[in-house]
Every structure is written in C-alpha cells, then in structure tokens.
Amino acid sequence: MEEVRQSSAWVARNSSHVTIDSSEIEKVVEKMKESIPKVEWDYEGIHYFDNGPLTVQYLFVLDALNFCFWPDKDLNYDNLAKGLKDALLNDSSAFDAGRLQKYTGPQLRELLKWPRPLPLEEERVRLLHEVGFELERSFEGKASKLVESCGKSAVKLVALITRHFPGFRDHSVYKGHQVFLYKRAQIFAADLWGAFKGQGYGQFDDICSITMFADYIVPAVLQQLGVLKYSSTLANAIQASSEIGAGTEEEIELRACSIYAVEKMRELLSIKSGKQVLSVELDLWLWSVGVQCPSLQHHRTLSIYY
Numbered sequence: 169m170e171e172v173r174q175s176s177a178w179v180a181r182n183s184s185h186v187t188i189d190s191s192e193i194e195k196v197v198e199k200m201k202e203s204i205p206k207v208e209w210d211y212e213g214i215h216y217f218d219n220g221p222l223t224v225q226y227l228f229v230l231d232a233l234n235f236c237f238w239p240d241k242d243l244n245y246d247n248l249a250k251g252l253k254d255a256l257l258n259d260s261s262a263f264d265a266g267r268l269q270k271y272t273g274p275q276l277r278e279l280l281k282w283p284r285p286l287p288l289e290e291e292r293v294r295l296l297h298e299v300g301f302e303l304e305r306s307f308e309g310k311a312s313k314l315v316e317s318c319g320k321s322a323v324k325l326v327a328l329i330t331r332h333f334p335g336f337r338d339h340s341v342y343k344g345h346q347v348f349l350y351k352r353a354q355i356f357a358a359d360l361w362g363a364f365k366g367q368g369y370g371q372f373d374d375i376c377s378i379t380m381f382a383d384y385i386v387p388a389v390l391q392q393l394g395v396l397k398y399s400s401t402l403a404n405a406i407q408a409s410s411e412i413g414a415g416t417e418e419e420i421e422l423r424a425c426s427i428y429a430v431e432k433m434r435e436l437l438s439i440k441s442g443k444q445v446l447s448v449e450l451d452l453w454l455w456s457v458g459v460q461c462p463s464l465q466h467h468r469t470l471s472i473y474y
C-alpha cells in the first residue's frame with residue numbers, strides 16, 4: 169500500500185482546495201490517546217458469517233457493490249450488507265460464480281428487496297458479472313482461493329485484486345500524477361480481518377499496511393473534527409449538495425488528504441500511546457462516528473469506487 173500512502177502524500181503537499189490542520193490532529197490525538205475507541209466489526213449484526221469460504225464469497229460480492237448509496241436517500245450500506253446476507257441465507261448458491269455472471273438489474277433489485285432501481289444499477293450489474301467471470305477463470309469460482317493465494321498478506325491481496333478485477337482499480341490522475349486510493353480492495357482485506365477476527369481467512373501479517381478507506385463519510389467527519397479545512401468554494405458546494413465530478417481536483421483532494429491525515433493521526437497516536445495503532449482501527453471509529461450523525465454533510469460524487 170506504499171503507492172497509496174505516497175501518492176496521497178503528494179496530493180496533500182500540492183493541494184489547492186483542502187488543507188490538513190496539524191494542530192487539530194494533535195488535539196484529537198491528545199483526547200484519544202488514553203483510550204482509542206475500539207469499534208467491534210459488525211457491531212450492527214448485518215453481515216453474513218459462517219466462519220468459512222462462503223463468508224469470503226459474501227464479503228467479496230459485498231465489496232464489489234460497496235459504493236455510491238447517497239443518490240437514493242433511503243439506501244445505505246446496511247441495506248446492501250443485510251440484503252446480501254438475507255439473499256444468501258435464502259439460497260446458499262446465490263453468489264456462485266456462474267450465477268454472478270447472469271444477474272440483471274431487476275434481479276439484483278429483487279435479491280436486495282429494493283423497491284426501485286439502485287443507484288448506478290447498470291454498473292453494479294456489470295461489476296457483478298466481472299467478479300463472477302474472473303473468479304471462474306482464475307480462482308475456481310471462489311473468492312476464498314483468491315485469498316488463500318496471498319499467503320496472509322493484505323498487500324498481496326490488494327495487488328492481486330486490482331490486477332485481476334478492473335472495477336477495483338480505484339485511481340485517478342491528479343495534476344499529472346497517478347494517485348492510488350484502492351478503497352474497495354482495501355476494505356475487503358479489512359472486512360476479512362474484522363469478520364474472521366484476524367484468524368484463518370482474516371489473518372494478515374501486514375494488516376498495518378492498509379490505509380483508511382477513502383469514502384464520502386470519513387472526509388466529512390475529519391472536516392467536522394477540524395482536521396480537514398476546505399476552500400470556501402468547496403465548502404459551499406458540499407453545503408449546497410452540488411455534485412463534485414469524479415476525477416476533479418476537489419474530489420481527489422478530499423479523498424487523498426483524508427488518507428494522509430489518518431496516517432498522521434496514526435503515527436502520532438502510536439508515539440503518544442506507546443502502542444501500535446492501525447489505520448483500519450481509526451477508520452472504523454471515524455466511520456462509525458459519521459454514520460451515527462445523520463446531519464453530516466458529505467460530498468456527492470457519482471463513482472463506482474466508493
């Protein structure tokens with residue numbers, strides 16, 4: 169994940185619309201250092217879990233579709249996680265590689281029991297087909313095989329996923345530089361780690377290499393904490409719920425500066441608390457704060473990446 173760290177740091181150094189306030193990072197860290205809020209994975213009980221390969225298949229399908237809920241004001245991540253869980257409980261072959269390649273938009277909607285078209289539904293279906301096809305072609309149809317071939321390395325897992333599945337290649341070109349953010353590939357590794365509690369399919373000896381997952385919730389939380397500061401034009405656009413184009417400087421800065429800021433928080437917290445703190449732990453905490461605050465104004469970008 170060095171490429172994610174380095175390219176995000178480059179954006180933070182050259183940023184025009186978003187700045188990181190180091191003194192606010194220090195204040196947040198000072199408040200947290202005695203007890204870093206530990207957030208239990210699946211504290212909501214919304215995920216499928218059977219401690220085996222079907223859970224891996226479930227999480228891979230979940231993270232293939234884990235993006236852009238906001239255009240439907242009633243839809244959120246929980247609906248997706250729970251909808252896919254119920255679908256699997258109802259039919260354990262629902263995510264077989266052959267089946268994944270055949271879903272249509274209306275069938276996906278029905279599977280999730282969602283009464284109207286999903287945001288970016290055509291893309292969601294295309295990505296499901298891509299996952300089914302490539303799993304069948306290279307991994308005996310099983311996401312568990314993909315994970316097994318990574319030798320307990322999250323870095324290898326992200327590299328393998330982004331090599332095989334174009335839909336997970338979450339990157340942009342910013343001021344002439346290629347920037348890697350890899351949100352859904354990294355969150356898949358983190359979901360395995362969380363679900364399997366760092367054992368079996370969730371054992372990654374390098375889980376400390378994962379960065380935060382640059383979505384639309386965590387940047388808003390960091391802004392609320394004072395860690396991120398926006399230009400007035402950007403602040404107004406977010407306040408007015410105006411769409412921010414995918415690949416624009418503003419969008420990349422929001423995401424990359426969030427990664428950089430969380431890395432800085434992690435470094436400082438590790439020093440002050442004398443314990444190794446993981447970016448994934450900070451992410452889970454920040455995300456849980458964000459989703460518990462319905463009034464939080466987040467940026468709106470149509471994207472398949474987050």
Ligand SMILES: Nc1nc2c(c(CN[C@H]3C=C[C@H](O)[C@@H]3O)cn2[C@@H]2O[C@H](COP(=O)(O)O)[C@@H](O)[C@H]2O)c(=O)[nH]1
Nearest residue numbers: 209210211234235237244245381383384385386455474
């Ligand atoms: N940074 C970060 N972003 C995350 C997650 C998760 C889910 N993690 C679960 C896994 C185990 C735990 O129990 C968590 O519940 C979803 N998202 C992103 O949020 C957005 C959805 O927001 P809303 O529209 O309000 O549902 C969307 O971009 C989605 O991709 C996370 O952990 N970190």
